[in-house]
Amino acid sequence: MPHAFVSSINKNIKPFSDGDLTLIGFFDARKYSLAFVQMRGLKFALTIKQKEGRFLVKPEKITRPSDLNLTKEAIALFCKNCCGEILSSNLALKKIKPKSPKLLDPLYFCKHPEFFDGEVSVEVGFGSGRHLLYRAKESPNKKFVGIEIHKPSIEQVLRQCQLQGIDNIYVMDFDARLIMETVKPDSLSEVFVHFPVPWPDSPTRRVISESFLAVCSRALKDGGYVELRSDDRDYFEYAFSSAMSLPKTKVDSTKNEPAEIVSKYEDRWLRKGKDIFEMRIYPQKESKSRPMRESFELGGEISVLRLNSLPKEGMVQEGVLVSFEEVLAAKDGKSFAVKVTFGDVARPDRRYIVCGKEEAYYYPFAPLCVEAGRKAHKIIKEYLYGKNS
Ligand SMILES: C[S@@+](CC[C@H](N)C(=O)[O-])C[C@H]1O[C@@H](n2cnc3c(N)ncnc32)[C@H](O)[C@@H]1O
Secondary structure, eight states, X not given: OOOEEESOBOSSOOOEEETTEEEEEEEEOSSXXXXXXXXXXXXXXXXXXXXXXXXXXXXXXXTOOSOHHHHHHHHHHHHHHHBSOEEEEOOOOOSSOOOGGGEEOTTHHHHOGGGGSSOEEEEESOTTOHXXXXXXXXXXXXXXXXXXXXXXXXXXXXXXXXXXTOOSEEEEEXXXXXXXXXXXXXXXXXXXXXXXXOOTTOGGGOSOOHHHHHHHHHHEEEEEEEEEXXXXXXXXXXXXXXXXXXXXXXXXXXXXXXXXXXXXXXXXXXXXXXXXXXXXXXXXXXXXOOOSOOOOOOOSOXXXXXXXXXXXXXXXXXXXXXXXXXXXXXXXXXXXXXXXXXXXXXXXXXXXEEEOSSOEXXXXXXXXXXXXXXXXXXXXXXXXXXXXX
8 A cells, every 4th residue: 555654744734735736634533643635636535643653644544546646646745745754655656557537436427327328237346357358348339337445456457448448447446335326227237246255254245135136126227137156155045035035036047157258256266166156137127216416515614512522322223324433623623524434234335524614525525325325414414513404
């Protein structure tokens, strides 16, 4: 991960711009500080932590971008403006910069339903990208959306697209279980889920569930399907019973049927002599429509009293979680950043809420336009501004 160790941090850090970097705010928690930055239009945060007499500057976990070069440049500019001497770092830029227009921001589908004009397929958790790249080359007139949370895989696939001149792959760096809810209804022909992590001890972390399949049924066109390939019999049976919990569905399944293209994980399991199970789930269409665009505006200044009395424990109301994790304060004591986890209990989302003198807003971007996000936003607003907000 890109980082720098520096000898010191300036005492009075104030918002500034230098080249492509803007420092939006600087907040202190008990054991670390956060610098909210914008670099070439992308908002994220840097964590600054004291470690054995020196300071470590690195990307913050929730907001960490997948573009390593951009992150390295941001850390270098932050250190130049706000820190003492750089003692060690790994900030040398990689030669090939992944072109980022193909990396869509997580709110993209909420804002651009026209993206789904024409044929579109999705692959969830593409890993090394073998299957995604193969499909995109086979069908150059179709769009392929890859949704992945593993940043090195994202960088690798973007780089391959650039090297191989593939321009019909679009990548999203986010939890696919949430993104799928933002896909325009009746628009996908396939959703590929190949060798998902089986999570035997915590099934709620699995990609496939009854609610994921219900969301897919809304996003798929008539005749569209979810394709699961897995070496894990338990997961396979779990997916089957999730499919059977839908009001109406058709499932085709096979065992050890060779794939058109063998993914990295399939290759690994085949070499170990494991059985490979495939299932195509054709969920019944669910025609309930819901708003795709949403305003997640907060309001004006939030009183310090309210911020100090936010509940310390997370709460769940009708399956929706809201947990105010921490309140960080700016040096001037007038603006704050609240770390909040919210949304569906099984797949919560995380953001910061920047509370300034005149306004409060979600950072680095608003919640996705999904049902649980909407409900959580209402609860968050009530806590920040009171019941009649
Ligand atoms: C075991 S790997 C399989 C990769 C690839 N499909 C293959 O067959 O080689 C599972 C991938 O799913 C990704 N993943 C897990 N949960 C995810 C989620 N909720 N949203 C998007 N990607 C996810 C992981 O980061 C990982 O790259």
